[in-house]
Amino acid sequence: MTPRVSRRAVLVGGVGGVLAACGGPATRTGPQPGSGTTEAAATRAAVRLPVALAVHPSRSPGLAASRAELEAVQPGGADTWQGFRVVRGPGAVAAALADRNTAALVTADALVPGIAAVPVDGVDPLTAPGSYPVTAEVAAEGPGPVVTSLWTGDVMLGRRVGAGMARTGDWELPFSQTADRLAAAGLTVGNLECTLSKEGRATHGGDSFGADPRALAGVHRAGYDILTLGNNHLGDYGPTALVRTAAIARGEGFATTGAGENIAAAREPALASAGGLRFGVLAFNAVGESPEAGAASPGVVWLRMPPITGPLAPADLEAVAQSVRAARGSADVLVVVPHWGREYSHRPVADQYTVGHTLIEAGADAVIGGHQHWVQPIEIYRGRPIVHGMGNFVFDMTFSEQVQQAVVVELVHWGTVLKAIRALPVRIGTGGVPRFLDPAGAEGRTILGPVWG
Structure with a gap:
């Protein structure tokens, strides 16, 4: 598909x-x-x-x-x-x-x-x-059109975030302070860290993230084009809800990747156009929990690696690298979005470097990761960026400062040439609603310290 x-x-x-x-x-x-x-x-x-x-x-x-x-x-x-x-x-x-x-x-x-x-x-x-x-x-060669893209961390529209929308009747509430800036980019991409269906049994108790599909109103207002689904919460209500979530998102006009009714569908790149450039995005989950997609069974793309799903599995890594090589011909700009790493840490695990480098060598133009709930460094490898962790974006965590601090990543292209990568600091406030911060302010500098340190 x-x-x-x-x-x-x-x-x-x-x-x-x-x-x-x-x-x-x-x-x-x-x-x-x-x-x-x-x-x-x-x-x-x-x-x-x-x-x-x-x-x-x-x-x-x-x-x-x-x-x-x-x-x-x-x-x-x-x-x-x-x-x-x-x-x-x-x-x-x-x-x-x-x-x-x-x-x-x-x-x-x-x-x-x-x-x-x-x-x-x-x-x-x-x-x-x-x-x-x-x-x-x-x-010099004349540069092509200027195209900006924005990449956000986890968008979780369930639990207390969803309760806030239902209570106020405002289904755009989570993006009330960021929508204009997100929508102004040529392309906007985020990780949907919840289901849009509760048609099965909750598999994670109170940490099962299920959202009302009406919450996509805010996602639309924020101008998202692509939603990645390769994460550990898309399976929170079982395989039927997983497939239904992907179908709802696609039916609303969003391109998706990382999950589907079988492994072939889950590995398909999400495609979107901006400024005459064809963007392709792939996603995978390295932290388990959501079911692994099979030849005839729904789930997400898995890549087994530390610290959760075992030692790095060469066959899994090669499968993702092969997806990169296969998608290369359909995209001017190809980005991989991994769900990986250790929660609540600014430090990448060693195999994030191994996996990130392998995907760049396979042909990815950038690797932009998340899951850890804290920001992690941006690395430049062979002239291409590897973002090890963006932190949360829309999320209801409040138990530490770090889980309420994040970055949105901006890529600036001149034609197919990536000219800049920027980290825009974000504070997540009451109700899980994020807002952009002044990078030169005290908290902005604190957030950016681990990114470029």
Whole structure:
């Protein structure tokens, strides 16, 4: 069964405007730091790209520059900016990643996932290149359309979250403080950590997460396109409810992956389009509890690995890697969403690195994981991100600060090229309702510490 393609296909911005942007003395021409001077680059067409300051992401919250500050550190100018040592030319980005007191002055073609570009006059050089105040002509491939995607942690619409919606009659309540921002992205993806049916026996007592399908009203308002189902709670009411949940979600227009009436259906990628890009998403569950899908039996995709489902199973890992290879041809951007790791810990288990690296090597463009209820680090492997844990998103846990703190991950693509990954801090408040935080605020910095530390 092929999941239904999302009803929403949004083109977010574009970079054509950068070619004619920003004349006058602040627009630099000729070779610039980071633009590259190799023979291969010299054969490319000349384009105008933003000239950016970039720093290690742990230093970026609250940082901003003015056009005058950026002009002051152009070649031949100052060698420091706001206490950072400014490095130019090839190797500048690597220097900034290695030394958190260094800033790279580069054109946007040199920016890579894991480095943070600083806004200038309030304009982000990656998401709004056409409005950016300083550009340079470089020999580079012209970038494609700018497409942003947002990825959230667990969306649990049952238990006390569901009771709050039923009590108020507001089925959009869990997304009341985040919907506008989520829906503004080109693509929005989250893990549905509950069933939409209670047609069977509750298998986890009070920890059985079953939601009223009317709660999907808020999911719609928040602009979700894809819901991953490969988790340990989709089986909380048995196989009939599991299949019914997938059918309800698809019937409402969401693409799903990770669960289905059999293993073939569960392994099918969810597909959605944004900005002319085809996104494909796969999901799997490494922590058990939900039934494993079989050739003729419903369930979720399993991958056995520590700390819960045993030692890492090479056959399971190869099966997921094969799904990545098979889906590669149907997607411009392919992301795997694992449900893995140890609960209530900022530290990934060792096999998260093994599995994540294997999936990147198989062809995944990113691995964006969850389940642990706490945030975990973002790793860059072979230039591609592995998010080890986003924490919760919509959830009713309140027994510690960490379970009420999370990140939403933003990916920024220029065409098929991933230019940035960002972690947006979130606080989950009363009733399990999340809100975005200022990354430069005290709690925002606390949440981001384990992510980029």
